[in-house]
Amino acid sequence: MTEIPQERRVVTAIPGPKSLELQARRTASVAAGVGSTMPVFAERAGGGVLEDVDGNRLIDFGSGIAVTTVGSSAEAVVRRASAQLADFTHTCFMVTPYEEYVAVCEELAALTPGDHAKKSALFNSGAEAVENAVKIARSHTGRQAVVVFDHAYHGRTNLTMALTAKNMPYKNGFGPFAPEVYRVPMAYPYRWPTGAENCGPEASAQAIDQISKQVGAQNVAAIIIEPVLGEGGFIEPAKGFLPALARFARENGIVFVADEIQSGFCRTGQWFACEDEGIVPDLITTAKGIAGGLPLAAVTGRAEIMDSAHPSGLGGTYGGNPVACAAALGAIETMRELDLPAKARRIGEIMKGRLSAMREKYDVIGDVRGRGAMIAIELVKDQATKEPAPEAASALAKACHREGLLVLTCGTYGNVLRFLPPLVIGEDLLGEGLDIIEQALAAL
Numbered sequence: 001m002t003e004i005p006q007e008r009r010v011v012t013a014i015p016g017p018k019s020l021e022l023q024a025r026r027t028a029s030v031a032a033g034v035g036s037t038m039p040v041f042a043e044r045a046g047g048g049v050l051e052d053v054d055g056n057r058l059i060d061f062g063s064g065i066a067v068t069t070v071g072s073s074a075e076a077v078v079r080r081a082s083a084q085l086a087d088f089t090h091t092c093f094m095v096t097p098y099e100e101y102v103a104v105c106e107e108l109a110a111l112t113p114g115d116h117a118k119k120s121a122l123f124n125s126g127a128e129a130v131e132n133a134v135k136i137a138r139s140h141t142g143r144q145a146v147v148v149f150d151h152a153y154h155g156r157t158n159l160t161m162a163l164t165a166k167n168m169p170y171k172n173g174f175g176p177f178a179p180e181v182y183r184v185p186m187a188y189p190y191r192w193p194t195g196a197e198n199c200g201p202e203a204s205a206q207a208i209d210q211i212s213k214q215v216g217a218q219n220v221a222a223i224i225i226e227p228v229l230g231e232g233g234f235i236e237p238a239k240g241f242l243p244a245l246a247r248f249a250r251e252n253g254i255v256f257v258a259d260e261i262q263s264g265f266c267r268t269g270q271w272f273a274c275e276d277e278g279i280v281p282d283l284i285t286t287a288k289g290i291a292g293g294l295p296l297a298a299v300t301g302r303a304e305i306m307d308s309a310h311p312s313g314l315g316g317t318y319g320g321n322p323v324a325c326a327a328a329l330g331a332i333e334t335m336r337e338l339d340l341p342a343k344a345r346r347i348g349e350i351m352k353g354r355l356s357a358m359r360e361k362y363d364v365i366g367d368v369r370g371r372g373a374m375i376a377i378e379l380v381k382d383q384a385t386k387e388p389a390p391e392a393a394s395a396l397a398k399a400c401h402r403e404g405l406l407v408l409t410c411g412t413y414g415n416v417l418r419f420l421p422p423l424v425i426g427e428d429l430l431g432e433g434l435d436i437i438e439q440a441l442a443a444l
């Protein structure tokens, strides 16, 4: 395990000379379409700190986009994955199976909401899990249509590009996209025209009306929704919206899919974000936090739905790789031992308290939202007009980066600064990161 001092240290300009050298090699050899938030090359990482090749230590408010929930070198992840590496790297579960895959599916059945019989299938990436959820829902229902929402993000493969709302950078020029995908309104409280208090009931009525009138409920295989939206801007759907859609799905034989790829595995202060409103999805997609940084994803759900795809209809050469499965068992062990849902709630309390106070002081912060360690501020020209301010988000992010705080942006309008610290970050680092954000706001 990497023992890295849990302190920020800035010893060169950021990026430093070694990062700049690597950046030149990268520009010559890596396709331009693959972006990076910071041109800083990582050397090692652990806890709440990422050390670059120049010896700078950054406070990590990104977790590799909500992946390293248990830290980037958690002891149990490293121990179990290393032992598995030494045993064997791969057999292909579709050729000769192994226990680790089964053990991960057992954990998923135990941890996801609902006490019904559940089964899982494992894949490599979030997008692949979402694609397979659609395959399973179509097999189960014999229907084709898939309903998704404004501001949704579900991945970069062809079908998941179609499911994703935002054009730039995810879709532009990459069409044609998969058919039978229908988009309906999202309950976005901050921007709901008649006010946040009306948002839940009005948005669900509009969404259900559009599905009924424009698609026909009897044609819909799946409704796919992020219980807290990720790339779309950390939008928490207004209360009542998710339950109304889940009820509508149940009444019409539609498979209700919660995409918890970003919000799942303790991130929002529960094991899964849909628990907050007591939602029991038919299928749930997971990835990111599941395996402490190794590539693993899953579809978990009602056994009778999961079993509706014909034998050998699901799979993939690497899906549920044994090293990734061993890492997942280590990550889950860590989450339980350290009670990371409680840790996420504590992070949320601290961050929301500080950021809400900043909103009182700085007109550029329109909204502070999110749950647990999935927190964001939406930046606007001013609080009265709520006009999105993407340039403020970008300037703030850059100012934080220069000071050694790794933050990410997101949002349909590019005006959201999002915070996703590892749940094992120390409170001193958390506070220091928030100080840097406040200084950047003051200097804006």
Ligand SMILES: Cc1ncc(COP(=O)(O)O)c(C=O)c1O
Pocket (backbone or CB within 6 Å): 065, 124, 125, 126, 127, 128, 130, 153, 154, 155, 156, 226, 230, 231, 259, 260, 261, 262, 263, 287, 288
């Ligand atoms: C909610 C959600 N779904 C799907 C994906 C796609 O996951 P991956 O990048 O592993 O394909 C993401 C990734 O950000 C996500 O946040």
